[in-house]
Amino acid sequence: MISKLPIFGLAAVVARIAVPTLATAAGSLSAAHLLGWLGGLTAFGMTLLAVFQEDMKKLLAYSSVGQVGYVVLAMALMTPLGWTAALYYAVNHFLFKGLLFLAVAGVIYRTGVRTFADVGGLIRRMPASFIAVLIGIIALAGVPPLSGFAGKWLLYEALMDKGWLFLTAFMMFASVIAFLYCFRLIHSIFLGQLKDEHRQVREAPWPLLLAELLMIVPILVLSVRPRVLVEPLQHLVTGVFGVPGVRFASATTMTTSFGYFNAAAMMAMVVVLVVVLLVILVTAGAKPTKVNQLDIVYSGELPPSPEEVQYAWAFYRPYEKAFAPLLKARVTAFWNGVVDVVEGIADAGRRFYTGNAQTYVLYSVLFILVLAAFGLAR
Amino acid sequence: MPLGVKIAWSLVGVLVAIAYGLVIAGIIRKVMARIQGRIGPPVWQQFIDLGKVIFQRTATRHGWMFYLAPIFRAGGGIGLYLLVPVVIGVPALSNFSFDGDLLLVMYFIFFGSLGMALGAADSGHPHSPIGISRGLSQMTAYELPFALAMVAMAAEVHSFSIHDIIMVQQGGILHWNILTNPLAAIAAFIAFLGMNMYAPFNIVGAPQEIPVGPPTEYNSVFLSLMMSGRAILAVAKIVLYMDLFLGGAHSILEAFVKTFIIYFWSVFVGAVFPRFRTEQAVRFFLGWPTVAGIAGVLLVLIR
Numbered sequence: 001m002i003s004k005l006p007i008f009g010l011a012a013v014v015a016r017i018a019v020p021t022l023a024t025a026a027g028s029l030s031a032a033h034l035l036g037w038l039g040g041l042t043a044f045g046m047t048l049l050a051v052f053q054e055d056m057k058k059l060l061a062y063s064s065v066g067q068v069g070y071v072v073l074a075m076a077l078m079t080p081l082g083w084t085a086a087l088y089y090a091v092n093h094f095l096f097k098g099l100l101f102l103a104v105a106g107v108i109y110r111t112g113v114r115t116f117a118d119v120g121g122l123i124r125r126m127p128a129s130f131i132a133v134l135i136g137i138i139a140l141a142g143v144p145p146l147s148g149f150a151g152k153w154l155l156y157e158a159l160m161d162k163g164w165l166f167l168t169a170f171m172m173f174a175s176v177i178a179f180l181y182c183f184r185l186i187h188s189i190f191l192g193q194l195k196d197e198h199r200q201v202r203e204a205p206w207p208l209l210l211a212e213l214l215m216i217v218p219i220l221v222l223s224v225r226p227r228v229l230v231e232p233l234q235h236l237v238t239g240v241f242g243v244p245g246v247r248f249a250s251a252t253t254m255t256t257s258f259g260y261f262n263a264a265a266m267m268a269m270v271v272v273l274v275v276v277l278l279v280i281l282v283t284a285g286a287k288p289t290k291v292n293q294l295d296i297v298y299s300g301e302l303p304p305s306p307e308e309v310q311y312a313w314a315f316y317r318p319y320e321k322a323f324a325p326l327l328k329a330r331v332t333a334f335w336n337g338v339v340d341v342v343e344g345i346a347d348a349g350r351r352f353y354t355g356n357a358q359t360y361v362l363y364s365v366l367f368i369l370v371l372a373a374f375g376l377a378r
Numbered sequence: 379m380p381l382g383v384k385i386a387w388s389l390v391g392v393l394v395a396i397a398y399g400l401v402i403a404g405i406i407r408k409v410m411a412r413i414q415g416r417i418g419p420p421v422w423q424q425f426i427d428l429g430k431v432i433f434q435r436t437a438t439r440h441g442w443m444f445y446l447a448p449i450f451r452a453g454g455g456i457g458l459y460l461l462v463p464v465v466i467g468v469p470a471l472s473n474f475s476f477d478g479d480l481l482l483v484m485y486f487i488f489f490g491s492l493g494m495a496l497g498a499a500d501s502g503h504p505h506s507p508i509g510i511s512r513g514l515s516q517m518t519a520y521e522l523p524f525a526l527a528m529v530a531m532a533a534e535v536h537s538f539s540i541h542d543i544i545m546v547q548q549g550g551i552l553h554w555n556i557l558t559n560p561l562a563a564i565a566a567f568i569a570f571l572g573m574n575m576y577a578p579f580n581i582v583g584a585p586q587e588i589p590v591g592p593p594t595e596y597n598s599v600f601l602s603l604m605m606s607g608r609a610i611l612a613v614a615k616i617v618l619y620m621d622l623f624l625g626g627a628h629s630i631l632e633a634f635v636k637t638f639i640i641y642f643w644s645v646f647v648g649a650v651f652p653r654f655r656t657e658q659a660v661r662f663f664l665g666w667p668t669v670a671g672i673a674g675v676l677l678v679l680i681r
Contacts, residue, residue, distance in 0.1 A: 121502065123441060123443060123500065124441065134496070138492075141488070141492065142485060143485055143488050143489050143492055144482060144485055144486055144489060149482070149485055152481070152485065153481050153482070156481055156538075157481070157538070160529070160532060160533065160538070163533075165529050165530075165533050165675050165678070165679065166672070166675060168525075168529050169522065169525040169526040169528075169529045169671070169675070172484070172521060172522075172525035172528075172529075173518070173521055173522040173525055176488070176517060176518045176521040177518045179488065179492060179514055179517070179518070180514050180515070180518065182492075183492065183495055183496075183499075183510065183514060186496065187495075187496075187499045187507055187510075191443065191496070191499040191500050191502075191507075192499060192500075192502050192507065193502045253477075257536070258479075258532070258536065258537055258538050259479030259480070259481060259537065259538030259539055260476075260478070260479055260539065261477075261478050261479060261481070261482055262477040262478060265474065265477040265478075266477065266478060266482065269457060269460065269474065269477075270453065270457065270489075273452075273453040273456055273457055274449055274450075274453055277448070277449045277452050277453055277603065278445065278449055280599070280603065281445060281448060281449065281599055281600065281603060284432065284599045285432055285433070285434065285437060285598050285599035285602075286434060286435055286436055286437040286598055286599075287437065288437035288438055288439035288598065288600075289436070289437065289438050289439070290438075290439055290440070291438045291439070291440065293440075293502055294502070295438075296501065296502060296503045296594075296595060297503065297594060297595065298503075309502065309503075309504055310502075310504070311504045311507040311508055311511075312507075315507070315511055316511055316515060318511070318512065318515055318655065318656035318657045318660070319511075319515040319518075319656070319657070319660060321657040322515070322519075322656070322657035322658075322660035322661050322664075323660075
């Protein structure tokens with residue numbers, strides 16, 4: 001989780017240098033706004049790139065860069081609330097991204113592949129890893145009731161409080177794009193059709209599962225009581241700004257100048273709803289018969305093989321088409337241009353090395369002649 | 379009000395909302411049929427369908443994740459409804475809206491969608507991920523005009539509290555947000571079309587192509603919970619829009635009238651327009667509706 005280190009470095013530097021100047025000079029204020037947009041554009045761009053990855057670890061890597069963009073943005077707010085959001089986000093991201101990397105490492109370790117199209121349906125073989133990834137993506141997506149929502153909530157409240165309205169809406173947009181790769185990650189690995197060569201795959205080794213558990217427990221604690229983390233962060237932030245950003249209306253309700261949010265009530269509501277609905281589902285109606293993997297409604301045909309039924313390659317092709325003019329063309333064209341220039345230079349250099357000894361003799365003679373010409377000219 | 383009484387009232391509210399959602403869906407089928415020159419099913423057809431799937435004699439299931447989709451779909455709809463105040467000043471009908479602000483409501487909309495996506499994908503049917511891929515793509519696109527409109531509404535009153543947003547609209551029709559900030563309202567109401575997934579944004583379910591989309595494999599009680607969940611989710615969304623743009627409601631009757639009008643905006647658009655492909659829908663939402671949303675936020679900034 002080295003990607004978080006610069007954040008704390010940034011925090012330390014900004015806390016010592018920029019904050020005092022900020023009160024006096026109007027110029028440094030716009031620099032913070034620029035940094036904010038830089039963070040916002042990073043979050044958006046990297047999230048979008050993560051959506052189109054076909055490799056598990058590349059997807060997570062792009063996602064991490066995007067998440068750091070949110071932290072930089074929150075840091076650039078230069079308000080107590082913004083800093084609380086940034087630090088909460090950084091710690092929370094450390095937890096869920098660590099969890100996701102560990103779980104995906106387990107899958108790669110057991111199957112030996114890391115492309116989405118090569119796996120699928122592994123929930124039947126690796127249920128514990130599945131649950132770890134599930135908790136990880138819910139926290140990443142910021143969907144209630146897990147800890148990620150408090151991070152998003154703090155960020156948006158801080159942005160609105162500062163008055164950066166367009167960045168608020170832009171970040172809401174970027175956060176929703178993250179759902180795309182979250183679903184991609186869990187679906188392509190664990191859901192859908194299990195491939196024949198993976199029928200004997202075992203659950204990830206227990207040390208990995210133990211490490212995952214060490215990440216899951218704090219995530220669940222933070223989900224019910226974000227205060228556990230927000231309160232110590234408040235002390236840090238108050239040390240810099242002199243005032244806290246978030247207030248606690250009750251033991252579990254956080255309030256800001258803009259809104260309120262009760263994490264424990266949220267969690268209680270979700271748990272009650274899920275339990276009641278599960279009871280209804282299990283007790284009412286006919287007892288369901290479990291069917292085989294390929295027993296699906298298949299337009300009157302027999303489903304051929306898991307490979308052909310699983311929908312995994314180029315999962316968001318239409319989305320890629322929609323964003324083609326914005327992203328693909330420019331980024332690819334830029335790097336193609338760089339490649340062309342480098343290749344051109346290398347190719348021009350290569351022409352001198354013909355591999356023919358006589359050419360090299362010719363070069364030597366020509367070189368001596370040039371030297372001689374210089375000598376004569378003097 | 380003691381918590382037990384509040385829960386009891388909320389339960390009544392949830393059941394009424396589900397019934398109302400089913401009736402609306404029945405009226406839609408009738409309206410669509412009349413537009414296409416058919417007589418159409420009776421208005422209570424949705425209740426008959428619901429009864430039919432509940433009492434099916436056989437049922438099938440896939441893995442244990444298969445149970446998640448109906449639970450999250452219904453839980454997401456009920457939860458969303460519980461977070462939105464229905465009638466102003468009546469504690470029994472303001473549900474649990476004091477436990478979370480507009481941000482929580484916005485994120486709770488995703489709770490059902492993501493949960494259903496996960497459960498449906500466990501069925502192993504290719505139509506599920508195809509439909510989900512389309513649905514999520516479309517969802518991100520309408521989120522941008524929607525978010526801009528929500529930001530404009532919240533910035534106006536300097537609060538994310540839905541109660542504050544309702545209260546600023548009191549004192550006559552001229553105070554409603556739909557008239558005080560028509561640009562943000564345009565962005566939000568176009569985003570609403572995408573949210574409801576009627577034509578032109580119905581490629582997710584895409585009849586005649588990937589029949590019903592994500593819930594292809596669902597049957598019996600599973601399907602009945604999904605139908606109820608969809609019904610209450612639709613009601614929760616229109617109640618939210620009523621609170622945000624039409625000044626909330628002072629009586630249950632007013633709530634019915636206003637929500638009905640909001641809902642039929644998307645039905646009538648759906649009856650007239652053909653279907654967008656996914657990338658066309660994405661580009662559409664990121665075009666003029668987004669411009670309207672940006673203009674709506676600017677309107678708040680210059681005031």
